[in-house]
Every structure is written in structure tokens, then in C-alpha cells.
Amino acid sequence: MDVLDVLPRDAIPSIDSPTFDTDYFGDGDDAVVVVEGNPSRAYPIRILSYHEIVNDVVDGTPIAVTWCPICGSAVVFERNVEGRTLTFGTSGKLADDALVMYDRETKSEWKQPLGRSISGAFEGTELTALPAPLLSWSKFQSEYPDGLVLQPVYGGEHDPRGQSPQVAYDMSPYDRYERATDFGLREMRGEGPKRTWYRDDIDAKTIVLGVTFDGEAVGYPLSIVEAEGGVVTDTVGGVDILVVSSTHGVTAFENPGFDFELRDETLHADHSSWDPMTGQSDNGRQLLRLPARRMYAFAWQDDHGRDSFYGL
Structure with a gap:
């Protein structure tokens, strides 16, 4: 480290x-x-x-x-x-x-x-x-x-620089970093060592949803989840999980054992439709949301190793 x-x-x-x-x-x-x-x-x-x-x-x-x-x-x-x-x-x-x-x-x-x-x-x-x-x-x-x-701390009528919240919380430097191919402090601020990414099956800044249970850690690259139709089922540390990707994001639920399919931005299983982001069904049932960590692939690999990704 x-x-x-x-x-x-x-x-x-x-x-x-x-x-x-x-x-x-x-x-x-x-x-x-x-x-x-x-x-x-x-x-x-x-x-x-x-x-x-x-x-x-x-x-x-x-x-x-x-x-x-x-x-x-x-x-x-x-x-x-x-x-x-x-x-x-x-x-x-x-x-x-x-x-x-x-x-x-x-x-x-x-x-x-x-x-x-x-x-x-x-x-x-x-x-x-x-x-x-x-x-x-x-x-x-x-x-x-x-x-x-959450309300802004900077910007507004009491801002010492007279800035609006839109100006005080300008996202352009962060948007530039997100679009850049390179990663790390060097790319963000122009200082520090340059990082190198030694793999071609996933990009360094691919979004990964990381799930850890009982000492086991698995990172689910957004590109892999999308390639599998937006739904991945797996077991991590003895917990059956459901990872779902839609246009609104990627999240993880405990899998109750149903055969889920994502169609038209809606999950379908057990004769019900489910919201892929909230886990709420059309008949009042609720999937249990699991703790998960969203980050870039390079950060997940730094912590959990090269072989910790699902599907790679």
C-alpha cells in the first residue's frame, strides 16, 4: 500500500x-x-x-x-x-x-x-x-x-465570494477526470506518480459494485452485468445475491431464490414486476438491499487483487 x-x-x-x-x-x-x-x-x-x-x-x-x-x-x-x-x-x-x-x-x-x-x-x-x-x-x-x-455549505446569499451554489460546486474538473483515460492523483491534479493499468479485459475506470461477506469479496463490473442482460445472480460468503443494472444505476439485493429477468427497465420474477433500483414489487413485496461499494475497477483491484472480479 x-x-x-x-x-x-x-x-x-x-x-x-x-x-x-x-x-x-x-x-x-x-x-x-x-x-x-x-x-x-x-x-x-x-x-x-x-x-x-x-x-x-x-x-x-x-x-x-x-x-x-x-x-x-x-x-x-x-x-x-x-x-x-x-x-x-x-x-x-x-x-x-x-x-x-x-x-x-x-x-x-x-x-x-x-x-x-x-x-x-x-x-x-x-x-x-x-x-x-x-x-x-x-x-x-x-x-x-x-x-x-443535503444542502450546500458553499454558495448562496451568505457566501463570502458571492458565488451561487452552482459555481461553488462546479463539477467541470471532476467531469474532466471521469472522461480521461488515465487515473489516479496524477490525472486528477497533475502530481504524484503515474499509474499504469496492466489488463485489457476491463478498463481501469470501469464502474464496479463490490460486495463483501464473511471474508469473501467480489467486484461486479458494470460492463459484465450489462452483458448478462442487466441481472447477475451469485453467492458471496454464503449469501445469495442479485446484482441489477439499469439506466438509473447498479445495486445489489439478497436473492430470495426467484428467476429474475430485466425487461424494459423492470425486473420480472415470481409473477411480479419489481423496481430494479428500489426492489419494490407491484404487489407490495420488498427485496432486501445489501451493503455494496461502488468504485472504479482500479480501486477495487488495489484492495482485493486481480482475480476478485466476477466474470473475468
Whole structure:
């Protein structure tokens, strides 16, 4: 693991007192991280790209909504660890080009895609990941009509630079990075070592949905899921899973044993139709959403090895 100091601690400020409302300043196709609750909450990638961590409490559970722009990694973790509630910030370091968080209580450092502490009092401890799909803002609005969205910290009438939220949270540098062939800090900021990708069966920045159970980790490349008709069934760590891809994103559910097929953006199984992103059926049944980690292929391979991909 290569750890690199890039910025001072907290130079990228986490959001520690998040506020929510029903209005969002961005576009309908903007991606949001969804945490289901009462009400469900949307955390726009547009805001997360500038803060990377949101310390929040949903339905009484302290959580950290985390995002690494360089490795495209979106993971939501519980903040309760061994009887303590931790508050996370950005360490200013990267480990294999991935965000390194630190907790303010013990100063332990945690590699974000893994959710594992790499130094400090909690070294070797892993955070509990929670189900948190990425949806478009418009899809979130339609599926969670009572849902709330994270409000911007920058921009608006009290912004010291007089900027609007649209300007303060400009996505053009992140969009440029997403379109680029190369990857890593060097491609994002023009500094650090250049990364090389030694395989031709998958691109370094292919979107992967990673699922881990009982010590087993399998990454599901979006391209492979799409090639199999948008539905993949598998078993990871003894858990039967269903990975589904649609125009709105990719997500994972526990497989109840039905023979699923995706047609016209709808799942069909057991004489019912199911929403591929929410797991809700037309007759009131609900698929159990599983914890999963969305990231680029290079980040998944850094953590789990070359042979950890489904179908390759």
C-alpha cells in the first residue's frame, strides 16, 4: 500500500452539521447517494466531491457518507465502533490514490474504499458498511417523494465570494477526470506518480459494485452485468445475491431464490414486476438491499487483487 501526503489534515472540510431540505440546486441527472430512512436522504455527489465526508445521524444511527473522487468510491459506514461514536475527517493523505479518512477521537487513519483502519488505535478494524445506492436526483424524487436532500455549505446569499451554489460546486474538473483515460492523483491534479493499468479485459475506470461477506469479496463490473442482460445472480460468503443494472444505476439485493429477468427497465420474477433500483414489487413485496461499494475497477483491484472480479 502506497501512502502519500497530499494536503494538510481537514484541508478538504467534512460536513459535520448537515442540513436538509426538499430543494436541490443541481440537475435531474446528478448522482446522489441514498440512505433510506424516515425520511430517506440524498447526498449529491456534486456536494460530496468538495467535502468527501458527511457525518450524519439517520434514524438514530450515526453514519458517515463518504466519497473519493479519484477512485469513484461511494460507501456509507456506521460510525459506532467498539462502543465509541467516531467523527471522521479528511487526513490529507491518499493510500493507493484512495481517500484516507481519520477519526477525530483517536486520530486513527482509515482507507475509505476498504473501510479499514491502516494506522492508529483502531489499526486492522473494519467499519460496517451500509446499503446506500447511487441514483439520479430525478429518480430519487420519484421513488422517495418525502425524501430530503443535503444542502450546500458553499454558495448562496451568505457566501463570502458571492458565488451561487452552482459555481461553488462546479463539477467541470471532476467531469474532466471521469472522461480521461488515465487515473489516479496524477490525472486528477497533475502530481504524484503515474499509474499504469496492466489488463485489457476491463478498463481501469470501469464502474464496479463490490460486495463483501464473511471474508469473501467480489467486484461486479458494470460492463459484465450489462452483458448478462442487466441481472447477475451469485453467492458471496454464503449469501445469495442479485446484482441489477439499469439506466438509473447498479445495486445489489439478497436473492430470495426467484428467476429474475430485466425487461424494459423492470425486473420480472415470481409473477411480479419489481423496481430494479428500489426492489419494490407491484404487489407490495420488498427485496432486501445489501451493503455494496461502488468504485472504479482500479480501486477495487488495489484492495482485493486481480482475480476478485466476477466474470473475468
